[in-house]
Amino acid sequence: MSSRTVSRRTLLQGALVAVAFNPTSRSWASTLEAGAVPLPPLDGELLLDEASRxxxxxxxxxxxxxxxxxxxxxxxxxxxxxxxxFARRQGLKIAAARGLGESHSTFGQSQVPAxxxxxxxxxxxxHELDADSAWVDAGVRWHELLQASLPSGKSPPVLTDYIELSIGGTLSAGGIGGQAFRxxxxxxxxxxxxxxxxxGELVRxxxxxxxxxxDAVRSGLGQFGIIVRARVRLVDVQPRARTYLALYDDLHRFLEDQRRLIEDGRFDYVEGSVVSSNGGRAYQLEVVKYFTPGSEPQDSRLLxxxxFQPGTLQVTDGSYFDFANRLAPLIELLKQLGVWGFPHPWLDMFVPARCAEDxxxxxxxxxxxxxxxxGPILLYPxxxxxxxxxxxxxxxDRHVFLFSLLRTAIPPTPENVASLVQKNRAIVDRLTAVGGKIYPVDAVPLSPADWRRHFHPHWERFAHAKRRYDPDHVLTPGQGIF
Structure with a gap:
C-alpha cells in the first residue's frame, strides 16, 4: 500500500462526509434530511469539512x-x-484538481466556487507498462511513471522540468519541456x-x-471532459545524461544557436534561460546528450x-533520472524556507521566432x-x-519560443501580487499584438473575448465541442472561458 493511500485514509478519518444534497437550500447535508436528494453510491467520499474545502x-x-x-x-x-x-441534474459545477496546488493552475483555473x-x-x-506505452490513472505523477519505466530503459518522450506534476493535469494543458523540439x-x-x-459519459x-x-480534451483546459486514465507513449532512453551549460552575452547569437540546435538534432534536450550576470543579464544555454557508459559523447563535435562566451562552459554527468528530477532538491529547499508557498503570478508565453528577439x-x-x-526566466525554442x-x-511560425516569467511575489503582499498580475496583462496585450499566444496556466485575467482571440481560428470548433460534450456548462468554470 502506498503512503499516499495511507495518508488519504488518515485524512478521511473524522472528516465530515456528505450523504445528500438539498436542492431548495442549495446545500449539502451529512444526514438524509427532509427534501434532500441522496447522493449516488460512492466507493470514495464527498467531503464537507472546512479543512478539505x-x-x-x-x-x-x-x-x-x-x-x-x-x-x-x-x-x-x-x-x-x-x-x-449528479452535478448536471442538480445544476452544480464540478472540476478536477490534479493534486491540489500543482503548478499548472496559478490563477484559480481548477477552483469551483459553490x-x-x-x-x-x-x-x-x-495499470499497465509495456514496451511502447503505459496505461495510467490521471492522478499518477510523471516522476512515478518514470521510476516505473526506467528499469526497462523506457521514458515518456517529453518531461516537464518539474516532474511532480500529474499526468492528467499536464494533458489538460499541454506539457512542455526541453525535448519538445523533437x-x-x-x-x-x-x-x-x-x-x-x-x-457524465465515460468514453475511451x-x-x-x-x-x-x-482532439478536444487534449489541451482542452478541462472544458469538455475529465481525463481519468491515459495511455502515454514510452520511448527508449539511455541511462546517463551529460549536461552542458554555457553563457551568451548576445541575445541574437543565443537565439540563433538554439534554433540551429533544434534543427540539426545533435542534442536530446535543448533549453535556455535568462540569468543574472555581473550586475546585468546573460543568456544561459542548457543542452543535454543522453548516453550509455562506454559510449560517452564527443564534446568537441557536439559543441x-x-x-557562447569562452570560459563559461560547464559540463556535468549524472543519471537520466537525476537529470529529469533535478529540481527536486531546490524545491525542497524552497518549501523549507516557506517561499514555495508564496504567490506565483507566472506568465508563460509562446512567441513567434520572427519577432522573438525584439x-x-x-x-x-x-x-x-x-x-x-x-524566479527563473525560461527561453527556448x-x-x-x-x-x-x-x-x-x-x-x-516555423519555430516558436517558450518565454516564461516564473515570478515569485516577494514580498507576498496583495499589493505586490496585484501589480505583477497587472504587468502580466500588459505583456499579454503586447504578445497578442505580435501574433503570440499564452500557455494558459498563467496568472493573467482574461475575458471571454480574450479567449475567443486566443483560440482563433478554432474558436467555433472549441465552442461546438463545448455544446457537444458539456452542453450544461458543468465543467471547470474557473477558466472563465464561457
Missing amino acids: TAASDDFGHIRHHTPWAVLVPGSVKDIVAMVR GIVIDMSALATI WGLQVDNVLEMDVVTGR CSRWRERPLF AGLR FVQEVLSQTTDADMGQ FRASALTTPFLRTPN
Whole structure:
C-alpha cells in the first residue's frame, strides 16, 4: 500500500462526509434530511469539512481563492461518472484538481466556487507498462511513471522540468519541456484516454476512436471532459545524461544557436534561460546528450560552431533520472524556507521566432529582478511541425519560443501580487499584438473575448465541442472561458 493511500485514509478519518444534497437550500447535508436528494453510491467520499474545502480553494498561484461546497475523493472512476451526472441534474459545477496546488493552475483555473472539486490524486495507479506505452490513472505523477519505466530503459518522450506534476493535469494543458523540439508536447504523445464528459459519459478516445473528443480534451483546459486514465507513449532512453551549460552575452547569437540546435538534432534536450550576470543579464544555454557508459559523447563535435562566451562552459554527468528530477532538491529547499508557498503570478508565453528577439528585449527591459522575486526566466525554442493538438494554440511560425516569467511575489503582499498580475496583462496585450499566444496556466485575467482571440481560428470548433460534450456548462468554470 502506498503512503499516499495511507495518508488519504488518515485524512478521511473524522472528516465530515456528505450523504445528500438539498436542492431548495442549495446545500449539502451529512444526514438524509427532509427534501434532500441522496447522493449516488460512492466507493470514495464527498467531503464537507472546512479543512478539505479550504485546501481545494487554493492552487500553486496562491492568488485566487474560491471555496467549493464539497470535495470528492473518488474511490473509482465510477465515482466521477456518478458525481458528474449528479452535478448536471442538480445544476452544480464540478472540476478536477490534479493534486491540489500543482503548478499548472496559478490563477484559480481548477477552483469551483459553490461547486465540487475532485481530488484526482486519489486515483494514482499504473495499470499497465509495456514496451511502447503505459496505461495510467490521471492522478499518477510523471516522476512515478518514470521510476516505473526506467528499469526497462523506457521514458515518456517529453518531461516537464518539474516532474511532480500529474499526468492528467499536464494533458489538460499541454506539457512542455526541453525535448519538445523533437517530440512535441506531452499532449502530442498521449495515445488514448478514458474521459468523463460533461454529460457524465465515460468514453475511451484516441486518434482512431472518438477522434473529436480526443482532439478536444487534449489541451482542452478541462472544458469538455475529465481525463481519468491515459495511455502515454514510452520511448527508449539511455541511462546517463551529460549536461552542458554555457553563457551568451548576445541575445541574437543565443537565439540563433538554439534554433540551429533544434534543427540539426545533435542534442536530446535543448533549453535556455535568462540569468543574472555581473550586475546585468546573460543568456544561459542548457543542452543535454543522453548516453550509455562506454559510449560517452564527443564534446568537441557536439559543441562545434556554438558561439557562447569562452570560459563559461560547464559540463556535468549524472543519471537520466537525476537529470529529469533535478529540481527536486531546490524545491525542497524552497518549501523549507516557506517561499514555495508564496504567490506565483507566472506568465508563460509562446512567441513567434520572427519577432522573438525584439519582444524578449522589450519585456526584459521592463522586468526588474524585484519583479521576478528570484524566479527563473525560461527561453527556448521548439518546432511547430511537431505539434498535433488543435486546441494547443501557438503562433504561426516555423519555430516558436517558450518565454516564461516564473515570478515569485516577494514580498507576498496583495499589493505586490496585484501589480505583477497587472504587468502580466500588459505583456499579454503586447504578445497578442505580435501574433503570440499564452500557455494558459498563467496568472493573467482574461475575458471571454480574450479567449475567443486566443483560440482563433478554432474558436467555433472549441465552442461546438463545448455544446457537444458539456452542453450544461458543468465543467471547470474557473477558466472563465464561457
